[in-house]
Amino acid sequence: MSLKIVVCVKYVPDATGDRGFTDALNTDREAVDGLLSELDEYAVEQALRIAEEADDAEVTVLTAGPEDATDALRKALSMGADKAVHIEDDDLVGSDVLGTSLALTKAIQHVGFDLVVCGMASTDGAMGVLPALLAERLEVPQVTLLSELSVADGQVTGRRDGDAATERLTAALPAVVSVTDQSGEARYPSFKGIMAAKKKPVETLDLEDLDIEADEVGQAGARTVVDSATPRPARTAGEVVTDEGDGAKRLAAFLAERKFL
Amino acid sequence: MAEVLVYVDHVDGTVRKPTLELLTLARRLGEPVAVHLGPGAEAAAPVLGEHGAVRVLAADAPEFADYLVAPKVDALQAAVAAVEPAAVLVPSSAEGKEIAARLALRIESGLITDAVDVTAGDEGPVVTLSVFAAAYTTTSRVTTGTPVITVKPNSVAPEAAQAAGTVEELAVSFGPLATGTKVVSRTPRESTGRPELTEAAIVVSGGRGVNGAENFAVIEALADSLGAAVGASRAAVDAGWYPHSHQIGQTGKTVSPQLYVAAGISGAIQHRAGMQTSKTIVAVNKDAEAPIFELVDFGVVGDLFDVVPALTDEVTARRG
Ligand SMILES: Cc1cc2nc3c(=O)[nH]c(=O)nc-3n(C[C@H](O)[C@H](O)[C@H](O)COP(=O)(O)OP(=O)(O)OC[C@H]3O[C@@H](n4cnc5c(N)ncnc54)[C@H](O)[C@@H]3O)c2cc1C
Ligand SMILES: Nc1ncnc2c1ncn2[C@@H]1O[C@H](COP(=O)(O)O)[C@@H](O)[C@H]1O
Numbered sequence: 001m002s003l004k005i006v007v008c009v010k011y012v013p014d015a016t017g018d019r020g021f022t023d024a025l026n027t028d029r030e031a032v033d034g035l036l037s038e039l040d041e042y043a044v045e046q047a048l049r050i051a052e053e054a055d056d057a058e059v060t061v062l063t064a065g066p067e068d069a070t071d072a073l074r075k076a077l078s079m080g081a082d083k084a085v086h087i088e089d090d091d092l093v094g095s096d097v098l099g100t101s102l103a104l105t106k107a108i109q110h111v112g113f114d115l116v117v118c119g120m121a122s123t124d125g126a127m128g129v130l131p132a133l134l135a136e137r138l139e140v141p142q143v144t145l146l147s148e149l150s151v152a153d154g155q156v157t158g159r160r161d162g163d164a165a166t167e168r169l170t171a172a173l174p175a176v177v178s179v180t181d182q183s184g185e186a187r188y189p190s191f192k193g194i195m196a197a198k199k200k201p202v203e204t205l206d207l208e209d210l211d212i213e214a215d216e217v218g219q220a221g222a223r224t225v226v227d228s229a230t231p232r233p234a235r236t237a238g239e240v241v242t243d244e245g246d247g248a249k250r251l252a253a254f255l256a257e258r259k260f261l
Numbered sequence: 262m263a264e265v266l267v268y269v270d271h272v273d274g275t276v277r278k279p280t281l282e283l284l285t286l287a288r289r290l291g292e293p294v295a296v297h298l299g300p301g302a303e304a305a306a307p308v309l310g311e312h313g314a315v316r317v318l319a320a321d322a323p324e325f326a327d328y329l330v331a332p333k334v335d336a337l338q339a340a341v342a343a344v345e346p347a348a349v350l351v352p353s354s355a356e357g358k359e360i361a362a363r364l365a366l367r368i369e370s371g372l373i374t375d376a377v378d379v380t381a382g383d384e385g386p387v388v389t390l391s392v393f394a395a396a397y398t399t400t401s402r403v404t405t406g407t408p409v410i411t412v413k414p415n416s417v418a419p420e421a422a423q424a425a426g427t428v429e430e431l432a433v434s435f436g437p438l439a440t441g442t443k444v445v446s447r448t449p450r451e452s453t454g455r456p457e458l459t460e461a462a463i464v465v466s467g468g469r470g471v472n473g474a475e476n477f478a479v480i481e482a483l484a485d486s487l488g489a490a491v492g493a494s495r496a497a498v499d500a501g502w503y504p505h506s507h508q509i510g511q512t513g514k515t516v517s518p519q520l521y522v523a524a525g526i527s528g529a530i531q532h533r534a535g536m537q538t539s540k541t542i543v544a545v546n547k548d549a550e551a552p553i554f555e556l557v558d559f560g561v562v563g564d565l566f567d568v569v570p571a572l573t574d575e576v577t578a579r580r581g
Binding site: 128141160161180182222225229 | 272329330331334354355356358359361362363365366367370371372373374375387391392393394395396397398399400401402403404405406437438441442443444445446447448449450463487505506511512519520530531537541542543545549554555556557558559560561562563564567568569571572574575576579580
């Protein structure tokens with residue numbers, strides 16, 4: 001029996017670029033080059049490892065995003081995923097996380113799944129809640145924020161390093177998991193992988209294919225609105241001194257002046 | 262007056278500080294009603310009342326500890342149905358955000374996570390966020406349903422405001438999803454005796470420049486002289502020099518203390534994401550070109566092994 005794994009990956013603006021907003025106060029996805037979110041590489045990695053352990057498994061990578069988001073899918077395919085699904089529709093622009101979770105849920109159901117693997121958070125929105133929303137919508141267990149996981153005998157088990165405690169978790173498949181950047185280094189695509197990825201199938205779906213009404217997602221369906229976005233005022237340049245044996249004294253004097261001592 | 266639900270983060274009835282901050286914010290929007298799940302509601306009630314909770318809705322059941330997240334969503338949903346609040350505030354912990362998100366989906370409401378401020382507005386709560394590694398500040402609102410908002414620690418100073426804090430039983434029935442993910446074991450984090458990282462007024466962090474687990478004693482000594490928490494960069498954590506639970510940054514903790522001290526940390530964007538909103542920032546780094554110096558109020562270009570121990574001595578001498 002084949003194990004069907006769907007990995008959700010997001011195409012995000014490069015965090016080292018000058019990220020900003022459009023006039024409509026959405027994340028500007030054109031000003032800065034996009035890439036596969038680094039945190040989702042860990043998700044692809046874990047999915048591939050689980051697939052390698054299983055007798056028979058199929059890994060599908062899934063994204064909801066603009067045309068260029070195909071780049072993120074190609075990268076995941078070149079790492080070793082088998083096929084890709086791209087949800088692309090102009091009416092998705094401006095979706096909040098609830099809208100995005102609806103589109104992804106429908107696509108996951110379309111593909112069929114035993115296991116959904118997500119990253120811990122997107123590097124742009126950084127909410128870290130989408131996996132929980134997928135679990136709620138798909139009506140399956142959420143086993144999230146794992147720094148270690150394994151899948152065997154129809155069960156997923158893992159370790160979650162929470163705020164106050166480390167928990168060992170277990171749930172029956174089908175399930176939604178998310179993995180942290182502690183879960184294990186992601187592999188680099190090999191040259192062979194990059195070549196092979198070019199021939200792997202990418203299915204494109206729009207809202208109609210997913211049976212979603214335009215007003216359920218996108219700006220129209222968003223349940224939140226951004227009223228203003230202001231660049232943080234540059235920190236006024238502080239004093240930087242070179243230590244000539246008196247560095248600590250001068251730093252202490254500064255801390256005293258600011259009433260820390 | 263409208264009531265506002267506040268989800269209580271506690272350890273067996275010992276309320277954690279971010280919850281008191283939430284109660285303070287909630288009073289701007291209406292009358293706070295606390296939701297306390299698990300054991301210890303009677304112990305928590307006086308503290309919650311002191312900070313403005315008019316009522317404490319309490320539910321205790323083994324499911325809250327034995328299964329992940331979903332039982333708490335059932336309970337919070339029951340509280341929303343019982344109270345019909347004007348808003349729901351939840352601490353922005355990993356778990357808090359997951360609970361809030363699933364709740365928002367169920368009650369068909371909008372969700373905003375990681376608020377750094379919440380104020381009352383004509384069209385409901387106005388929520389301030391710090392986004393893109395704190396490069397931008399945004400204000401936003403929930404336009405549909407009961408606003409569900411998660412709030413970061415240190416967003417406001419907790420203020421006392423005595424209210425009744427009457428404990429009332431919250432009836433919860435668990436749905437089919439509640440018992441999906443079993444918590445097989447739970448190992449509480451060992452206390453270091455130092456302040457909680459996200460709640461600390463001062464944080465002293467070490468990075469790759471610390472160059473070894475044993476050298477972190479230098480960072481800890483400065484932290485102890487200042488009564489501070491200890492943080493680390495990802496490079497230091499990945500090298501195994503300090504536990505991941507102390508990592509500051511995008512994939513670690515976000516801190517916003519009064520004073521942040523960075524030693525041997527270059528100041529990469531992902532690190533900044535976790536500390537950029539600190540009120541005062543100082544750094545010690547031997548590279549004058551390190552990007553961390555763009556952020557500092559005071560910086561010392563020098564070897565941390567000279568500067569940090571000498572600073573510890575200065576602090577100890579001055580603090581007496
Ligand atoms: C998706 C993603 C998420 C990430 N999340 C995080 C995160 O949460 N937190 C985080 O910190 N990073 C994170 N990173 C990593 C980040 O990009 C940097 O690699 C990391 O912050 C570097 O740590 P560092 O400053 O300690 O090391 P380096 O960049 O190597 O800097 C070390 C500094 O120490 C100085 N130094 C060396 N010796 C001495 C000495 N004796 N005295 C004084 N100074 C000295 C050097 O001049 C240098 O500036 C993330 C990266 C990615 C891609
Ligand atoms: N547009 C998207 N397409 C596919 N997966 C996504 C998308 N947005 C978020 N995800 C997945 O959900 C995780 C958490 O995202 P977030 O809740 O936005 O921080 C990410 O690491 C991805 O695995």
